[in-house]
Amino acid sequence: MEEVVETGISSVNQLGGLFVNGRPLPLDTRQQIVQLAISGMRPCDISRSLKVSNGCVSKILGRYYRTGVLEPKGIGGSKPRLATxxxxxxxxxxxxxxxxxxxxxxxxxxxxxxxxxxxxxxxxxxxxxxxxxxxxxxxxxxxxxxxxxxxxxxxxxxxxxSEAPRGPHPGTGHRNRTIFSPGQAEALEKEFQRGQYPDSVARGKLAAATSLPEDTVRCSSFSWKI
Missing domain, CATH: 1.10.10.10 (Winged helix-like DNA-binding domain superfamily/Winged helix DNA-binding domain)
Incomplete structure (x- = not known):
């Protein structure tokens, strides 16, 4: 069982190493981990040497081998909000x-x-x-x-x-545009991003999922291409 001793904002892991809850390891520690791995040291030995948990060492090395990036990902809340x-x-x-x-x-x-x-x-x-x-x-x-x-x-x-009028206009030949709910629009977008002209089977499934007539789904695929 891992024993963690609180010391202010820092904690001590079972290897005796200090860490801060919710914060990434310092960059110099990350560099040491990579340098030791390149020199041939096993992750478990790096863990004991630097007093960093084996899981943390493996995660840092795995990300470095995949992407070549050593810096930590953005800390929670640091990503700017786009929908201002x-x-x-x-x-x-x-x-x-x-x-x-x-x-x-x-x-x-x-x-x-x-x-x-x-x-x-x-x-x-x-x-x-x-x-x-x-x-x-x-x-x-x-x-x-x-x-x-x-x-x-x-x-x-x-x-x-072309918003739909309150009542039909027989004989005008004008086709009203369907106003989709956000859920229907999202389902249609996902399907048409995969393929702009779904086949009859896909149209049937999409019509059932969105509670829309299949003719409406067919017309929507045409207007999407336009």
Whole structure:
């Protein structure tokens, strides 16, 4: 049984080595581990020599052999939040003005407007989570959020103007665009990212999973390609 003795913010492992809970090993210790391994020392011997747990030594060496990276990964909470309040506000506004927009279309629009860069854009899953959270709010989602300066409504397009009317218009020949829920949109996106024209079997499974008619799934795959 491993005995750990608390000493302030540090602890002592069963080998007598000091460590800080939740913090990575110092870089100089990591360098010693790699240098000793390169010299031919076994991980268990490195563990005893440096008083670092064998599991920690193996993990550091395994990552170094796979990636060549010696530095620790980002500490929890250090990763910048991409869905900042201005970004969330813009997502809410875009979805409010054009409910038929998919998450990937919103993601692309954020980059086009310069609100996000290609390497610092919320993922499609993150945008869908934002949309689900906004949908739970009974108020119009963009009312209580502050928009970034200089950003106004997106240009109106047939894609946005084709919201479903309250009643049918027989004889007009106009096909209303289906407005998908966030869950349906996420399922469709995952399927169409694998292949933009699913076969009949895949369409049937997707229709059952999303509770959508198969004709709607077929039409969605066509519009996705466009």
């Amino acid at each position: 309040p201005p970004v969330v506000a813009r997502i809410a506004q875009l979805k409010g003005e054009c409910p038929a927009l998919f998450a990937w279309e919103i993601q692309r629009q954020l980059c086009v407007e310069g609100l996000c860069t290609q390497d610092k854009t919320p993922s499609v899953s993150s945008i869908n989570r934002v949309l689900r959270a906004l949908q739970e709010d009974q108020r119009p989602p963009w009312i209580h959020l502050r928009l970034p300066a200089g950003l106004g409504p997106i240009p109106r397009t047939p894609h946005c103007d």
